[in-house]
Amino acid sequence: MFQDLDETLKAILDDASAPADLRAADVSFDTPDKNYKPAEATVNLFLHDVSENRSLRDEARVLTRTNDGYASRLPSLRVDCSYLATAWSAQAGGLKAAEEHRLLGLTLLWLSRFPVVDERFLRGTLATPPQAYPLPTMVAQVQENRSSGEFWTALGIAPRPAFPITVTITVEPYDEVEEFPPVQKIDLRSTSVEHPLFRGVVIDQSLVPVPAATVSVTETGAQATSGPDGEFAVPGLEFGAYTLKVRAAGRPDEQVAVTYAADHQTQTVVLSGP
Structure with missing residues (x-):
């Protein structure tokens, strides 16, 4: 994963449209500590921090269409990968500083052209399968609560010109992955606040309507029989809490606790068993 991001950044710096001096320089991802002494002009991109981007976090599950229905999975993580860009020269004295400054400036200008990484640069697992989101970049953005002095001290070298690059x-x-069957149909049932009617539908575990089922209200003794579409209605019932007893041929009896109110006049009963 991270090695593929390294190769992606290298592809950007090696692009045929990049400045010639930048393309001629080596690109390294080694730790630039006191033992780091490249033998040629080098752009060093040191990956020093990896953290979740919480501002881009999405708590909602991802729903995608499949051939047989839908698939639901947990959301992706958005991860900030922060590099420190430095330039290194094998020359001495003033020539060394001049080459390093020129190379660092070219790197800054060129990478700033890509606020989002172009797909043609993506390598490895960043290209296949395709990333769910484009890869944004931040170049030379100051990171709060980061001390550059402590950073260079940890590497054991004197501070030098550098800028950060963050790719998400x-x-x-x-x-x-949870899979769901496709929606076959949507049934809309209207109700009336002024003329309420307790009604519902009896279905099996495959969501198929169950006709000729007897629905009894235990508390009142009222009964209704479901029609060909599994629907039933019990007129004259007062608002309140009830227990429905449902009997259907070839199935065990089912008892369901329901609440009948002006804003809850319909009930779906799902029968267990074959």
Whole structure:
């Protein structure tokens, strides 16, 4: 994953449209510590911080269409990968500083052209499968609560010109996928506040209507029989809490606790068993 991001950044710096001096320089991802002494002009991109981008976090599950219905999975993680860009020269004295400054400036100008990484630069797992979101970049943005002095001290070298680069990639850490069948139809049932009627539908576990089922209200003894579409209605029932007893041929009896109110006049009863 991170090595593929390294190769992606290298592809940007090696692009045929990049400045010639930048293309001629080596690109390194080694740690630029006190033992780091490249033998040629080098752009070093040191990956020093990886953290979740919480501002881009999405708590909602991702729903996608499949051939047989729908698939639901947990949302992707958006991860900020922060590099420190430095330039290195094998020359000495003033020539060394001049080459490093020129190379660092070219790197800054060129990378600033890509606020979003172009798909043609993506490598490895960043290209296949395709990223769920484009890869935004931030170049030379100051990061709060970061001390550059402590950073260079930790590397054991004197401070040198540098700028940060942050690329946000998408990570898929979850394998769990829930699959659902496609929606076959949508039934809309209207109700009336002025003339309420308790009614509902009896279906099996495959969502198929169950006709000729007897629906009894235990508390009042009122009964109704479901029609060909599984629907039933019990007139004259007062608002309140009730227990429905449902009998259907070839199935065990089912008891369902329901609440009948002006804003809850319909009930779906799902029968268990075959």
